[in-house]
Amino acid sequence: MPYRLLKYALHKDHPEPRMFRAPERLKEEYDAVIIGGGGHGLGAAYYLAKEHGITSVAVLEKGYIGGGGTGRNTAIVRSNYLTPEGARFYQESVDLFRDLSREFNFNLFYSERGHFTLAHSPASLNTQRWRAEVNKHLGIDSEVVDRAFIKKTVPEIDLDAGGHQAPIYGALYHPPGAIARHDAVAWGYARGADQRGAEIHQQTAVTGVEVRDGEVAGVHTDKGFIKTRKVLSAVAGWTTSITRMVGLRTPLVIHPLQALVTEPLKPWLNSIVVSASLHLYMSQSSRGELVAGASLDPYELISMRSTLDFAEGMSAGMLDLFPFLGDVKILRQWAGLCDMTPDFSPIMGTTPIKGFYIDAGWGTWGFKATPVSGKTMAWTMANDHDHELIKAFNLSRFGRFQLVGEKGAASVGH
Template sequence: MPLRLLRFALSKKYPEPRMFRVHDRLRKTYDVVIIGGGGHGLASAYYLARDYGITNVAVLEKGYIGGGNTGRNTTIIRSNYLTPEGVAFYDQSVKLFEDLSQDFDLNIFYSTRGHFTLAHTDSALRTMRWRAEVNKHLGVESEVVGPEEVKKACPPIDITCGGHAPILGALYHAPGAVARHDAVAWGYGRGADKRGVEIHQRTEVLGIDVEGGRVKGVQTSRGYISTRKVLCAVAGSTPRITQMVGLRTPIYVHPLQAMVTEPLKPWLDTILVSGSLHVYVSQSDRGELVMGASLDPYEVQSTRSTLDFVEGLAAHMLDLFPFLSNVKVNRQWAGMADMTPDFAPIMGKTPIEGFYLDAGWGTWGFKATPVCGKTMSYTVANDQDHELIRAFSLSRFAEFNLTGEKGAASVGH
């Protein structure tokens, strides 16, 4: 046992401090109320306090910190998207991620692995070339490589995929990385708390009071709060919150499942994604293979997991890595993916004055955590959309000005 841990275990004089305070009651008034205690909500609170000095903020979480999609993803971080707007946005997030451990004084286990998006058809390979050119134009490191480079980076892979879908090439994104999702959420939570933000767990929002087209207050399971600004960052629960203010969105919710294997000796150094096989996989610092697939093909607002998912994903994993046939699956889970028609998020101001939306993240919300916090805190503080999120406004659907990120969502469709 490490000496430092033993010292804290045996001493009453030097107890380890809590990550953040527990508040017995809500204040009557807050400058900003953030609904959702996941990564996006906590990051927004953190940057509101740090960058703008707005500390009279309440983060309301129905369950527990990071218990929603923040704790139910596969932790992949990348910026090799398809549209210029998407690439610039996620590139900023990657840069912020790289400094988070130092910023928090907390190890988030950020690990740059390199990211291969496999192409099994000529049309997929054309899309990889398209994405690579957009990425290079915006200064993001991406290139199309052949199957031999894939094999060199990951020797155990079966390039023929059992003869079902041979790998013809891949989009290689060197900055691709993974991090610990719980560490990111708790780092933002602790940082926000230290600056005066109040985090209230087990506090459900029951209604939002709107008068004359603007936000007036929030009704919670612990009482009423007066506020002029509300930020909604609740992922798959977004439709329930937007209904409270009479706001329609094109968001639809599907379960998104994932699973991990028993721990193995390190052998997978990179991140692999196959849109054709509907597989994405990396190996965690504990040796587990962290795997996911495409959305479930039905709209169900539930975090249940299914045998059908495990069977399908396991079969495709064996196409790539036949030697895993005797490896055991330890656990599986699901999150609620809030999807949009163009596979890009909805961010910024809404027609309801004082109501701000951070939603529509589908299968790519974790990787956007830092940049969402930065851009949404700017938007809330200045009541003006940040330039990086203007292409993601809710109004684009009424104006038929979609962003069109579907080709870069990998296995999200």
């Protein structure tokens, strides 16, 4: 037992302070306002303070911190992207993630499990090879593996999908693929940002963004007006509501993404398994639950309702790969919101409105980008131009017909 836990046994009272302050009211003015108290927004606040000395920052969260995509995703982290732009960006994220528990002194349960993207056709295997080759070129640990390797690593898998689906031809294997305690990422950034001076205002909704002569002048909230010259929108599924406030048009459409967990089980699945053909990704949490998700819901919706179709489809896919799970029970399903772009890559950085920065278009990859987007957006806000790692993701790429080719990577990108 780690000595660190000793202090609890030795104290009569619980020896832990508040993780972050709850400021009574908003100040009149901040150097920067961040809309959205998820991992991305809190991360930006953290790095603004830590790396750029900008501490007069308010994070405005209409609900509670980490209550959006941060707390609703299936907590997978990886960097085996198809494009060099994407892979470099996510590799930086993985590097940051690995050290985050130590940096926060808060255990995020960052657990490297190895990540399989199964290919159910030769064409899909080609795409996986493409990803592997790009990854290797950039020094990222990725390899196409054959059926025997998959079977050896995940002996429980039925490589022929019970004959219900096309068999598995091989997979892209990415050893650094990890899962983490997603809520804790938001809490860690919140605590770190707070300790460095940023203010976190929960239950504070933004009602408008004041733009004068093409420049940001302030933010209207349900608790009053704030003067500021820099605003970051980091609200994922609610981005279109914010961009409407500043009159910015984007390609974003919002789709729900659903997930479910089973009852807890003793550990048996050590890898993260993804099948694009079966619309399934799955891992086993440290608590023992199987956590599984699918691709986006097939139509636009800004609501987090659950559907039975999802639970049925997910169950079918789980049984196709792991036929012995029939008697395991699904405990709960839920949904989050994803803001999708046409090229499956984020929209990040500066916008035509001076002082208005956007961190959006996260689709289904927002969680794994949390540290790097926080870091690069903070840099971008501090320097008022796009960080090198996110140049390719600027909103202007659509006007220039310079899309990022991540879409080729398949429909399920977990």
